[in-house]
Amino acid sequence: MILGAIGDDFTGSSDLGLTLANGGLRTTQYVGVPSKPADNEVEAGIVALKTRTMPVENAVKASLAAYRWLRDQGCQQILLKYCSTFDSRRDGNIGPVIEALIEEAGTSAPVIVCPAFPATGRTIYQGHLFVGDRLLSESGMEAHPLTPMVDPDIRRWLGHQTKSPVGHLTLDDIRNGKAREALVSETNSGRQIIVCDAISDCDLKALGKAAEGFPLITGGSGIAIGLPELLIGTTHSFASWRGEKGPALAIAGSCSKTTRTQIAYHRENGGAQRRIDVSALFDGQETVNDVINWAMAQTTLPLVYTSDDPQVIKNNQQKFGTEKSAQIVENFFAQLARAAVEAGFVRLITAGGETSGAVVEALEADTLEIGPTIAVGVPALRVSGRNLVLALKSGNFGAENFFTHAAQKLEET
Ligand SMILES: Nc1ncnc2c1ncn2[C@@H]1O[C@H](COP(=O)(O)OP(=O)(O)OP(=O)(O)O)[C@@H](O)[C@H]1O
Numbered sequence: 405m406i407l408g409a410i411g412d413d414f415t416g417s418s419d420l421g422l423t424l425a426n427g428g429l430r431t432t433q434y435v436g437v438p439s440k441p442a443d444n445e446v447e448a449g450i451v452a453l454k455t456r457t458m459p460v461e462n463a464v465k466a467s468l469a470a471y472r473w474l475r476d477q478g479c480q481q482i483l484l485k486y487c488s489t490f491d492s493r494r495d496g497n498i499g500p501v502i503e504a505l506i507e508e509a510g511t512s513a514p515v516i517v518c519p520a521f522p523a524t525g526r527t528i529y530q531g532h533l534f535v536g537d538r539l540l541s542e543s544g545m546e547a548h549p550l551t552p553m554v555d556p557d558i559r560r561w562l563g564h565q566t567k568s569p570v571g572h573l574t575l576d577d578i579r580n581g582k583a584r585e586a587l588v589s590e591t592n593s594g595r596q597i598i599v600c601d602a603i604s605d606c607d608l609k610a611l612g613k614a615a616e617g618f619p620l621i622t623g624g625s626g627i628a629i630g631l632p633e634l635l636i637g638t639t640h641s642f643a644s645w646r647g648e649k650g651p652a653l654a655i656a657g658s659c660s661k662t663t664r665t666q667i668a669y670h671r672e673n674g675g676a677q678r679r680i681d682v683s684a685l686f687d688g689q690e691t692v693n694d695v696i697n698w699a700m701a702q703t704t705l706p707l708v709y710t711s712d713d714p715q716v717i718k719n720n721q722q723k724f725g726t727e728k729s730a731q732i733v734e735n736f737f738a739q740l741a742r743a744a745v746e747a748g749f750v751r752l753i754t755a756g757g758e759t760s761g762a763v764v765e766a767l768e769a770d771t772l773e774i775g776p777t778i779a780v781g782v783p784a785l786r787v788s789g790r791n792l793v794l795a796l797k798s799g800n801f802g803a804e805n806f807f808t809h810a811a812q813k814l815e816e817t
């Protein structure tokens with residue numbers, strides 16, 4: 405294994421997997437830390453965790469376990485992958501995880517922090533994160549159910565999470581070819597963890613090059629754009645993909661604007677859908693059995709969702725508690741996915757990182773093979789060794805017809 409990655413959620417890990425596989429690295433996504441060594445042919449291994457919203461101590465522990473396993477596979481460089489919208493709480497775990505990995509690696513090299521993903525509109529300029537032409541904090545992410553992003557200055561947000569001061573690499577330094585020098589200078593001035601500007605794929609490639617040989621890098625999937633070429637020189641194509649023709653089910657727990665638009669589109673275009681009310685989960689009126697029976701009776705792609713607008717989410721959180729409402733939704737979807745597979749569904753489409761994590765963990769998959777692109781940042785995936793294919797959609801990814809489009813793509817061979 406040449407490159408190792410630790411993903412803080414499952415959709416993000418498959419997003420990264422797509423970038424690496426499309427770049428020509430033989431890539432495997434692992435569901436949690438594997439208990440055995442990687443197969444010899446794997447060049448890039450991504451350990452997908454569900455740490456994004458975990459308390460610091462648990463996230464650090466899980467990330468260190470992933471790091472050690474990847475290091476034991478011989479990786480030259482290890483990448484910590486978080487969200488392109490830097491999803492974390494003010495007292496979140498990205499900073500502590502980076503600091504723990506630095507200590508574990510025993511490195512004094514610069515560590516870049518760059519969530520930019522220009523293909524999906526995420527850019528960083530002057531240390532501030534934008535989504536399209538809006539600052540992160542005005543993009544809808546300020547109303548995220550678990551990690552409301554209310555400050556677009558990533559240096560400041562990360563600074564709340566780290567013990568040591570956070571540095572900054574400007575776009576000028578990247579574009580003037582001075583990035584490596586500037587990164588080293590920041591580090592020598594006591595700022596080893598450095599938020600880096602990047603507004604285009606060229607900037608990301610230059611940044612990857614500037615960080616060549618640094619044992620630890622961090623970012624969104626964008627940071628990996630230039631890595632396959634840097635690491636293996638030439639790219640090769642290899643993957644053969646086989647879809648599944650059997651029944652499909654879509655599950656959405658993401659409450660992002662994009663997912664809600666996709667749900668509305670599905671409804672307006674005659675797609676079968678069933679809204680799950682969180683209070684009906686608490687009082688036991690909605691059951692997995694009923695939903696599966698309903699799904700099996702549909703003639704169009706059945707979509708089951710809890711997604712709702714920010715005010716409804718807020719009400720649920722006030723009434724039942726934030727963690728408890730997230731937990732009951734995730735447990736329900738986990739059981740639903742398991743029951744769906746038992747009932748013969750072979751294509752599952754999930755929207756939302758936490759939601760996808762809950763579903764994939766419930767399926768007891770060990771590894772996921774990366775297939776072709778469904779949408780930017782969303783690959784088709786096969787659960788290794790099984791007749792089961794998946795699309796794990798990050799909340800904010802995909803066009804409005806995503807659900808039916810993904811179902812079709814998962815069928816193709
Ligand atoms: N109606 C609801 N009321 C309260 N919480 C909800 C409701 N529906 C979903 N949730 C919770 O909101 C969270 C949504 O997070 P999730 O990561 O799945 O989506 P996302 O953040 O939009 O996706 P991504 O992380 O890929 O950007 C989940 O924990 C889910 O259980």
Ligand SMILES: O=C(O)[C@@H](O)C(=O)CO
Nearest residue numbers: 416419487488624757798
């Ligand atoms: O980086 C992104 O936006 C995604 O890969 C993701 O992590 C969303 O959960």
